[in-house]
Amino acid sequence: MEFDEFKRRMLVSFRLDLNSYKETQLKRRMDGLLARQKIKDYADLLHLLTSDRMAYQTFLDHLTINVSEFFRDPHRWLELEKKMLPELLQPRGTIKIWSAACSIGAEPYSLGILLDELGPTRPHRLDATDIDKTILDTAQAGRYNQDAVRSVGKERLSKYFTASGSHYLINENIKKMVSYKRHDLLTDIYPQGYDLIVCRNVTIYFTREAQDKINKGFSQSLQPGGFLFIGGSEMIFNYQELGLEKISPCFYRKRK
């Protein structure tokens, strides 16, 4: 079976749109998976995925890299903490945030920590989604190695985490601020009414067409005046067309 036919069958059977992932990277990762798991070809891979639910999870784990950490790119998070969040919190009191493609939960919990510091005891809404169910289970467990917390300052580490051997557990008060849900950015309907959407280091895996569709979806999901926080190596070329203003390299704002 050719790779194109495999992609077509994955869309039909799993509603998984592999055509929206950059072809070269995707093919490299999929060929690596075949070699590692000693799967002969794409026909055998499809058969495995349709007959074994766990194999599908492993497949999703290989689709993109799950690497994440708390306050990834610290100076951008500082900008969020000092400029965007106070601006949102000041008139509204409570805010609604979406961490899209949240991976292991380090990103939504970083947001939870900032909300606890800047607007404590208020009923904020913090939604976190990812395509990968296994990674959402990891996020809900909230247990992190040293690498994941390397940008967390000492004070925050002792206030918001409990050490457990060589790992750190995020405290319950932050954990319970986050609602996790499976969501595919390519095929699912986008939730609405957010003051801040954080989607970092995921659209780099997608084709330009898919990026446009996702950014349009985010713009429609934002409240007027709401912010979109993207990754350091990402860029929205047609932001004006989408009704966004560029504030700084990682931040866009929905026009009022």
Ligand SMILES: C[S@@+](CC[C@H](N)C(=O)[O-])C[C@H]1O[C@@H](n2cnc3c(N)ncnc32)[C@H](O)[C@@H]1O
């Ligand atoms: C590199 S991680 C980014 C994690 C976090 N946002 C950060 O910047 O640290 C990429 C995540 O995108 C998720 N992902 C890949 N394709 C997706 C899709 N179509 N819809 C939603 N999430 C997706 C992966 O499961 C993975 O957890």
